[in-house]
Structure formats: C-alpha cells, structure tokens
Amino acid sequence: MMKIKTPKKGRVKRELDKRAPKLVETGKKTLILQGTKTSGTLNSVLSEIYHLKKGGAVRFTRKNDNIRPFESGGETSLEFFSLKTDCSIFVYGSHSKKRPNNLVIGRMYDHHVYDLVEVGVENFKSIESFTYDKKIAPRVGSKPFIAFVGEGFENVDELKHLKEVLLDLLRGKVVENINLAGLDRAYVCTAISSNKVYLTHCALRLKKSGTVVPRMELVEVGPSMDLVVRRHRLPNEGLRKEAMKTAKDQPKKKVKNVSSDAIQGTIGKIYIPDQKVGEMALPNKAKGVKRERREAKNKDANEHASKKQKEESE
Template sequence: MLEIRTPKQGRAKREIEKRAPKLVENGKKTLILHGTKTSNTLYAVLTEIYHLKKDNSVKYSRRNDNIRPFESSGETSLEFFSLKTDCSLFVYGSHSKKRPDNLVIGRTYDHHIYDLVEVGVENFKSMESFSYDKKWAPQIGSKPFFAFIGEGFESVEELKHLKEVLLDLFRGVVVSNLNLAGLDRVYVCTAVSSNKVFFTHCGTIVPRMELVEVGPSMDLVVRRHRLPDDNLRKEAMKAAPILAKKEKNVSRDAIQGKIGKIYIPDQQVRMKIVLFGIGDTALPNKSKGLMRERREAKIKGDRNKNVVKKQKQKQDS
C-alpha cells in the first residue's frame, strides 16, 4: 500500500495550495540547467537568459550527468527538477563534438515532458558587447513585443514549433490590459532559412518609433524537435467550462437568431378611474346621501307634475 503524506505545517500547506490546479494559472517559471560539458559561449547564453527572466526563473549551476533529452531514460531527472522547482519551462545547455553549443528548450505538462526543440547557437553576442545609452536599457519585469519576420514561421513545421516555444519562454505573465508606458523592449526573430533563425533583443522608448539593439544576439539553428503526442495535447488543451449567466426571457433560434419576450405589466385602468372619479362606474358603492338626494328630487318632480296637471284641468272646465 502506498502511503499518502499530508502536510502538517501551515507553510507546507500554503506551498501545496500555490501549486494546485487553478482556473487562472500562475505565470510560467523557467528552469535553467547545465549538462555534463558546457562551453564558455553556452554558459554566457544561459546566464543572459536567466537575466532576461530573472523575476521568474530558477538557475542550477551544478552539472547534471543523468539528463539526456530526447531519450526516455534521460528525462526522469529533468521531470524531477521540474516538480521540485514548480517550473513548466526549461532550458538545458550541453556541448559535445557532435552537437557543439547545443541548447534544448522544452515545456512540461503536469511535470512530464510535453515537447522539445533542440537548437545550435552560432554568432553569439552578449549584452556587454553592445554600446548604447542607459535610457534604452529595458526594465526588469516589463512586457516585451515579438516580431517574427519571414514566411518560414507559417509554412515550416520546425520554425512554427520554435516560434511557439520562444513565445512561451519570453512572454512572461499573461495580462489582459497593458500600459504603453511600460513597453520598452522587442524580441526580433528573422527566419534566415528553413532551419535558421536570427534572434536579437532591442530596446525602445515610447512614443519614439526607434529600436536600438541591446543584446543578446545569436543565430539559432534547429537540429531536432519533438511534438507532443495527440492524446497529451488534447489533455493539455482542456479548459474549464465557463458557466455563462442565464438570460431571462431570451431564446435563440438557428433561423431567427436571438428572440426575446417582453412582458407588459397590468396598467390598472380601473384603479385610475376610481381615483380620478370619472363617470358612474367610478363609484362601485353608491353612497346613502346621494340616494336620498335623488329620492327627494324625484318626489319634488312628482309634486310639480301634479300641480301642472290640476291647473290644466281647471282651465279645461
């Protein structure tokens, strides 16, 4: 029997609640780690990626011998580190004679490998190699723009996959509203060929339409990539059902579209007639004083008729 351990301290309970599934997920964290061998160029690349995502990334400095992406037996340690640090993105750097300056960018779902993209780094230029005024330097935590130039990002499968991974890696927290005053950086990706992309980082000042290259800058050559399995993709793309608020007295028809019912309240005409005293119908109960006046008027009218009748009889006689 497997033992299920539950946290006993409040700090551990709060940490588990942060990692629990939510309708609106937290921002994706990035895990940056090294392989068995890394060159100076690759070490600088990983360091600058960490500085670009310093507010939402974790960097391991020790070498890892057991991590081998694209191999089923070499991804166990990578998934363990993803679970330990609660990171859904990772950047893994390694260097060998067969694949020099090799960079593997991947995503995880439920702390299992989702997809992978392997690129080679060429013509790397660090931030220190660019000279510019400090006012062009982007601020930490600002939201970036992305510019993907080239038809390859829409037609070539490898570049389409690389575009998705780069967007997830550098876009940060997803927001609904954005202040234009905070837009001070642009990532420019140019498709040079069917497997090569020129990647650079530029700074800007709003409202000036001018870009200054602030680094880093490098060429990314796509070597291998692995798309997620169809079943895993369907499971990862599931979204919580949104319970729409029910509209009263509204129905929808395929032909007529949206149909609504309008209810007109009772106008209470009878009550208005009673209040304003219009006509005889306004008095549902006849008062006794009015009945007495009518009776007296009738008696008086009869007396007058009798007097007139007697006078006519005397004149005739």
C-alpha cells in the same frame, strides 16, 4: 497496490492547488540548468537568459550528468527539478564534439516533459558587446514585444514548433491591459533559412510623430545569436488533448419571468402590487384640497342664492 496519500492540512492543500495544472495559465517560471560539460559561450547564453527572465526564472549552476533529453529515462531529474521549483519551462545547456553549444528548450505539463526543441547557438554576442545610451536600457520585468519575421514560421514544421516554445519562454506573465509608456523592449526573431533563426533583443525608443501614437525606433542592446534547429519532439496526442483541455460551457441559469423574442428581444414581466388609492394618507395642510373645498363651498352657495332668487320671482 500503492497507497495514495492525500494532504490533511489546509496549507498543504492550497500549495498543491497552486502547482496543479490550470485551465488558464497566467505565467510560466523558467528553470535554467546545465549538463556535465559546457563552454564559455554557452555559460554566457544561460547567464543572459537568466538576466532577461529575472524575477521569473530559477538557475542551477551545478553540473548534472544524469539529464539526457530525447532519451528514455534521462528526463526523470528534469521532472523532479520542475516539481521542486514549480517551473513549467526549462532551458538546458550542454556541449559536446557532436553537438557544440547545444541548447534544449522544453515545456512541462503537470511536471512531466511535454515537448522539446534542440538548437545550436552560433554567432553569439553578449550585452557588453553593444554600445548604446544606457538611459534607454529596458527595465527588469517589463513586458516585451515579440516579432516573428519570415514565412518559415508558417510553413516549416520545425520553425512552427520553435515559435511556440520561444513565445512561452520570452513573453512572461500574461496581462490583459498594458500601458504604452511601459513598453521598452522587443524580441525580433528572423527566419534566415528553413532551420536557422536570428534572435536579437532591442530597446524601444519613443519619438515624436505628430499624432497621439508616438513613433518607435529599435536600438539593438543584445544579446543576439543564431539558433540552428537540430532536433525537436512534439507531444503525443493523448498528452496534447489533456493539456489543451478547456472548461465545458456551463448551462445558463434560468431567469424567472424573462423570455426572448426574435423581434422584440428580451421581454420581462414585472410584478406590481395593487395600488389602494383610497387608503393613501394625504397631508393635513394640502393647499390643493383646501382650494377645492373652498370652490365647492362657493359653488353650493351660489346655487342656493340663484335658487332662492328664482323662487321669489315666481
């Protein structure tokens, strides 16, 4: 049997915990690499994907002849690179006569291949081929809008799968709140047919609308390309269940002296100690106490005088 080594140093343990699968993913790094043979178009596509994902991507420019997605034993190097770079999604480019300008996008779970989508790139236009005002160019690291147009993303299984993979590839880090002024880009994916998607990158220009919310215009800044779905592989059921695992509902801790009622709602009991009024210390110069004593003294004097007058009259 193989002996499993556990880390002894705290630094190594913390690093392994960071790379371990998490219940809630905050962001995914992208690994960009290429096969033995590529084309000029495919090199430009990989370069511009790396530019769009700058800060959250790692690119290898060397040729890899032992990476063959969709084949048994051809994914070992992919899993090794994923473990080495801590990347959860990869883009692999290759070019051949049978599959020209081939792009494979895949996701990893626990540094093992989770699923794969293979697309062919057609009608590619780079960023340099678009003319626009450079002042509206999207900033590096800004959060994008992602729009999917077409019924195919809801009806066709291949496009459904492609939609999930593109969302993970393009959305970047997950955040809860975002400033409207920081939104300056949008990815628009249009389903042209049952196996072809038009992908374009646009900048957002804010215009006055007469209301608090500004009017937005899309300006195409590139790159743009047609993605033709060729092959795709869904994860097996066991791996899907493991990856989709959520945290179990923790039982609520019982709170003392608190109960709930269908009519009155939450009812709580509050402990109040006995108040010993007789032992309370009163201030020495209490005006109210002096006035009460004076009034009581005058009352006693009046009663005594009236009683004396009554006795003398008798």
